[in-house]
Amino acid sequence: MNQRRILVSTTDAPGLITKGEMSEAAQILQPSGWPAPKGYANGMAAEGRIVVTGGVIGWDSHGHLAKGFVAQVRQTLDNIAAILAEGDARPEHLVRLTWYVVDMDEYLSNLKGIGKIYREIFGGHYPAMALVQVVRLVEKAARVEIEATAVVPR
Numbered sequence: 001m002n003q004r005r006i007l008v009s010t011t012d013a014p015g016l017i018t019k020g021e022m023s024e025a026a027q028i029l030q031p032s033g034w035p036a037p038k039g040y041a042n043g044m045a046a047e048g049r050i051v052v053t054g055g056v057i058g059w060d061s062h063g064h065l066a067k068g069f070v071a072q073v074r075q076t077l078d079n080i081a082a083i084l085a086e087g088d089a090r091p092e093h094l095v096r097l098t099w100y101v102v103d104m105d106e107y108l109s110n111l112k113g114i115g116k117i118y119r120e121i122f123g124g125h126y127p128a129m130a131l132v133q134v135v136r137l138v139e140k141a142a143r144v145e146i147e148a149t150a151v152v153p154r
Helices: 069-086 104-109 111-122
Strands: 026-029 043-046 049-052 094-101 128-133 144-152
Touching: 043 094, 069 111, 069 144, 094 104, 104 111, 104 128
Parallel strands: 094 128
Antiparallel strands: 026 043, 049 144, 094 144
């Protein structure tokens, strides 16, 4: 299996972050001298109650998969937000997102739409992120799957 791992940027707007910037739940880790990332954090440090999702895909509460890549991203992020809420967590508590896509080019060609949807659902909070291209996902028609980790402050 040929996999490639890169950091993901979910926004085309400047979202520069600096070393030590704090959210309610976590501290952004930005090594001195590194270029400031846009749309993600290089690292996060947090203390509190951990909320973890499994691999989440873009199906609705009836098990119907959204049609098209961007629609699947929207439904997947909505599903993650619902899981977070169930665990008394909010998007600003996210410390990590790992994205799995079956087609890197499809992801890259939809960055603007993905960024817009991301900001609608999660606002301007950008945790540590990774993007991995995979051969396929368990659900054959799924185009994207995302795992999330959040830390809720005590």
